[in-house]
Amino acid sequence: MIIGEIKEIIRYPVKSFYGEKVNRTSVQSYGLYGDRSHAFLDETRPGKFLTLTQMPAMTRYRAMFVGEETMERFPELKICSPSGNIYYWGDGRLLDELESFTNKQLTPIQYTPNYVPLGAIEEEHLLLTTDASLEKLEELWGEQVDNLRFRPNILISLYDKSPFIEEEWFGKRVLLGDVEIEMKRHCERCTIINIDPENGITDLSLLKTVYQKRNNHFGVYASVIKTGEINVGDKITLID
Template sequence: MKVGQIKEIVRHPVKSFYGESVHKTQVMEYGIYGDRSHAFLDEKRPGKFLTITQFPEMAQYKARFAGEESMQEYPKVEIITPEGKVIDWKDESLIKEIEQKSKRNISPITYSPSHVPLGAIEEEHIQLVTDASVEKLKEIWGKSVNYHRFRPNLLISLKDKVPFAEEEWIGKRIKIGNQVEIELKRHCERCMIITVNPENAKRDPSLLKTVVKLRNNHFGIYASVIKTGEINVGDEVVLLD
């Protein structure tokens, strides 16, 4: 049964940086190609990554791949700073800037394109939200909301605009395009990260309070990859029996 189509595909080449929208990409065993493939280890918390939770301004840094996808090595990663400066991920000035702003020592880490297990993806492989649910959240919160706050990989435009219809898919599989299949595993439980506006890094705790009170702290669904392949914006999304 067709339930919708892919409206936007988002990957985050650097964990906790603002993601890039792509027209097409590969779905790997670990999720969207290159998603959270680069990250910063937080030396204040051994073994842990620096994220928006510790440094909210991370949400304003934008990361993108500059080049074609390759299974041997990632394309060059370009960073656009909050001030609009474009620099290479490997540029020492980026590390120094983030260390200075966050008041933490950090170490960059990169995972390979075919890396299994997950690398810096700490939950399920893919997170998705739907347009109807985003619109309903705007209504119940009473404010405009940039859905990038929720850091999903897929925005699905529903055929029937029923808010939170995706929650009924938990335990089932969906097919995207001609190849890819993912299994919907569980609700995404939210944290303070959604309170950070990625456009200016300002926090509004009322969004999290709203999601906790009216949505049992659930927004979005986590999914695991069953079949890999290419996906494109506009691909049909079919709910499988």
């Protein structure tokens, strides 16, 4: 049964930086190509990454791959800071800037197109939201909601605009074009959804609303079963 189509594809080349919307990419065994493939280790918390929880302004850093996506190496990674400075991954000035903001010792780390460990993504391969659920949340919250607050990978445009219907798909398989995934479970939200991804300003009322009205759930996790290419506009099929 065709249930909708891909409205947006969003990846986060640098963990906790602003999301990069793309029209097409590949889905690897770990999720979207290059998703959370670069990050900063927080040496003041051994084994932990620097995230929006420690530095909300990270969302105002925009990272994007520039060049052809290959499995040999990632394309050059371009980063625009909130002040308008342009950096490329490996530029020590970016590290200096982040360390000066956080007063932490940081270590940049990057993985390969073939391997991005679950630890960098923290939960599952993919996170999905739907347009109908976003619209309902706007009604519950009383304000417009930027989908990027939830840091999803796929925004689904549903043909049947039933809010939160995606929560009925757990244990089922779904086709995104030719890519096959399995719907797993709710995404339990944390304080990062309070951060406006455009300006880094925090508003505690969104998480409070999600907690009170949605049992702290918004969006659903999925695991990759079959890899392949996906495009904005690809049909989404519920296959069992």
